[in-house]
Amino acid sequence: MNKVSNSKMLQIITKLLILIALSKLFALVLLWYLPGNGIDVKIKKNYRPPYQRVNFTNMLTPSHTDTKGYKKTKQMGEHRSITDMTLVGLYGSKNYGYAIVAMKSNLKKTSIIGVGETYNGYILKEINNDNVVFTKDGKNYILRFVKQKTKNVSINRVTHDEIDNGVANISRQDIKFFEKNPQKIWKQIAIKEVMEDGKIKGFKIMRINKNSKFAALGLQKGDIIIKANNIDLTSYKAVMNIYKNINKLSEISLVVLRNNTEKELVYEIH
Amino acid sequence: MVKKLALLLFYVMFFMMASIYFAPKVNIYYFAEQQLQKKGIVLNDETLNDKGFTLEVNNAVLYVKSLETAKIQKIKLNLFLLYNSVEVENLVFSDMASRFIPLHVKSLYLVYTVFDPLHVTGKCSGEFGEADINIDLVNRTLQIVIKPSKKMLSHYRTTLRNLKKDKNGGFVYEQSF
Numbered sequence: 001m002n003k004v005s006n007s008k009m010l011q012i013i014t015k016l017l018i019l020i021a022l023s024k025l026f027a028l029v030l031l032w033y034l035p036g037n038g039i040d041v042k043i044k045k046n047y048r049p050p051y052q053r054v055n056f057t058n059m060l061t062p063s064h065t066d067t068k069g070y071k072k073t074k075q076m077g078e079h080r081s082i083t084d085m086t087l088v089g090l091y092g093s094k095n096y097g098y099a100i101v102a103m104k105s106n107l108k109k110t111s112i113i114g115v116g117e118t119y120n121g122y123i124l125k126e127i128n129n130d131n132v133v134f135t136k137d138g139k140n141y142i143l144r145f146v147k148q149k150t151k152n153v154s155i156n157r158v159t160h161d162e163i164d165n166g167v168a169n170i171s172r173q174d175i176k177f178f179e180k181n182p183q184k185i186w187k188q189i190a191i192k193e194v195m196e197d198g199k200i201k202g203f204k205i206m207r208i209n210k211n212s213k214f215a216a217l218g219l220q221k222g223d224i225i226i227k228a229n230n231i232d233l234t235s236y237k238a239v240m241n242i243y244k245n246i247n248k249l250s251e252i253s254l255v256v257l258r259n260n261t262e263k264e265l266v267y268e269i270h
Numbered sequence: 271m272v273k274k275l276a277l278l279l280f281y282v283m284f285f286m287m288a289s290i291y292f293a294p295k296v297n298i299y300y301f302a303e304q305q306l307q308k309k310g311i312v313l314n315d316e317t318l319n320d321k322g323f324t325l326e327v328n329n330a331v332l333y334v335k336s337l338e339t340a341k342i343q344k345i346k347l348n349l350f351l352l353y354n355s356v357e358v359e360n361l362v363f364s365d366m367a368s369r370f371i372p373l374h375v376k377s378l379y380l381v382y383t384v385f386d387p388l389h390v391t392g393k394c395s396g397e398f399g400e401a402d403i404n405i406d407l408v409n410r411t412l413q414i415v416i417k418p419s420k421k422m423l424s425h426y427r428t429t430l431r432n433l434k435k436d437k438n439g440g441f442v443y444e445q446s447f
Contacts, residue, residue, distance in 0.1 A: 012277075016284060023288035034297035039307050041314045041333050182369055237336035240366065 085120070087143045092127045099124055099132040101143065108262070170267045174213055175246055188212035193236075194224050200234045202226035202257065218265050220258065227255035286351060287323075295325040295349070310335040313342075324348045338364050356380045361396075370429050372397030372421055398422045414443040 088110050089100035095115055102110045103120075113119045115127065122134035122141060131144045178185050190207040193200045202224040208215050225233055228242045229252060246252075254265045296318050303313060316330035327345040331338060343360035358378035363371065375396035380403065382390045392403035399419035405412050416422075417440050418430060433441035 015281065019281060019285045020288050023285055024292050026289055027292035027294055031294040031297055034294060035300045035304060036297065038300045038316075039303045039312050039314075041312050041336065180369075235336050236334075240337050244366070 085122075085143055087132060090127055090132055094126060094128075097127045099127060099143070101132075168217055168265070168267050170217065170252070170269045172269055175269065179246075189214045189219070191225075200236075202233055203239065217267065219254075219256070222258070223263075224257040225254055226257055226262070227253075229253055290350060291322055293349070295320050295347070298349075299325055299327070299347070323350070332361075337366070339367075340364060352384045354382045371426060372419075378403075398426070410447050412443075412445045412447060415440040416443065 084104055086102055086104050086107065087099060088102055088107075091097045091099075092115070098112050098114045100110050100112050101119055102108075111119055113124045115124050117124055119134070122136045124132060125135045125140065126133040131142050134141045134143060188209045189205060189212060191203045192206050194202050194204045204224045205219055205221055208219060208221050227233060228239075229249070231238050231242065233239055242252075250269050252267045252269065254267075256263050256265060299318060306312065312333040313327065313330040314333055317328045319326040319328065325347040327347070328343070330342045330345060332340040332342060340361050340363045342358060342362075344358070346357040346359075348355045348357070356379070359376070361375040361378065363373045363375070365373070367373065375394060375398070377396070378392065378394045380390055380392035388406065388408050390403075390405040390407065392405075394401040394403060394414075397419060398416065399422050400417045402415045403412070404414075415436060416430075416433065418426075422430065430441050433443050436442050
């Protein structure tokens with residue numbers, strides 16, 4: 001027994017076991033400081049841009065919405081105002097046209113509502129000279145058009161581009177051409193992300209060829225594209241989602257920051 | 271004396287091998303994932319397999335800045351302290367890249383050793399051809415020299431036109447980080 005305990009081999013084995021114990025201890029200490037979970041990306045399946053534009057053609061013809069159930073308003077005194085909504089603009093008269101409305105809490109987020117369409121549960125029923133009439137649960141509500149208020153509230157309010165009364169056209173052929181030849185895009189325009197507090201704020205146009213298709217669309221050097229189809233362009237993913245779905249779209253709206261003022265450019269794809 | 275030194279070296283090597291074997295490789299991988307996430311790089315849906323001395327990552331989906339960029343069948347991480355390597359098998363880029371490069375990369379092999387501590391070197395092969403990779407850790411630059419395949423030369427000339435041509439007929443891609 002004494003011989004065995006003094007043997008060289010046993011000493012070596014003992015030392016190796018001590019080293020194994022030490023390395024295991026080292027691993028356990030390391031484990032204490034390391035994270036226990038990995039990173040997972042949550043992916044939205046079947047993503048489609050939530051943008052919806054009003055079909056102007058439908059607005060100029062009687063709405064398909066069943067309005068038979070609504071009683072025609074005879075006296076203005078019967079109506080009540082909707083306090084948390086504001087009327088930014090309107091077009092049309094009586095049963096034709098649309099209204100641009102926003103919530104007072106978020107005046108920058110405007111919505112275009114056609115006659116017969118619903119906004120926050122209120123159905124747009126009628127358009128007058130300086131107000132629109134909504135209905136809800138059988139009751140009529142007036143939303144008055146107050147120009148001064150909207151001007152005062154938001155200095156940097158979204159303004160429509162001057163191109164063709166705010167709506168410009170894009171040829172689908174052009175889109176297909178650029179889809180097949182993406183390198184041609186970067187010959188005409190150069191875009192770089194703009195970071196703010198470590199996050200992407202938008203995409204700045206660093207260079208634009210004056211004779212390019214992009215310049216013809218009203219884009220300018222220095223513009224920061226912050227939204228496309230009401231989607232905040234705060235990631236490359238958002239941009240690529242628009243790019244991937246562009247064939248499915250019939251309209252595109254871009255919100256650009258130009259001279260510190262938001263400007264909305266609306267395009268119809270034909 | 272020589273015998274004692276040899277024994278000491280043996281003990282050191284044994285301790286290192288035991289440390290590598292017992293190292294929480296999965297957790298080290300999670301830590302690396304967290305660091306890569308800061309650069310906008312995330313591997314998703316992967317299955318991890320600790321194989322003692324190596325860590326295998328199977329069926330990963332690579333996201334760069336939240337964009338699905340590639341699917342990777344297998345990544346083998348060999349961390350031997352003195353000699354570290356990453357082997358990637360069957361990487362397929364997302365369809366979005368199909369107009370810029372051929373999608374299938376058969377293998378990618380990156381090595382970092384203490385004998386060349388300032389560089390990470392590697393080789394890559396796939397439908398695009400073959401490539402030599404050199405990462406300069408001091409100057410923080412990545413250089414890839416591509417020897418294009420016939421497919422790359424005939425179908426992806428636009429991509430190659432954006433790269434510098436070197437004396438040996440290769441195409442050089444350089445990027446700093």
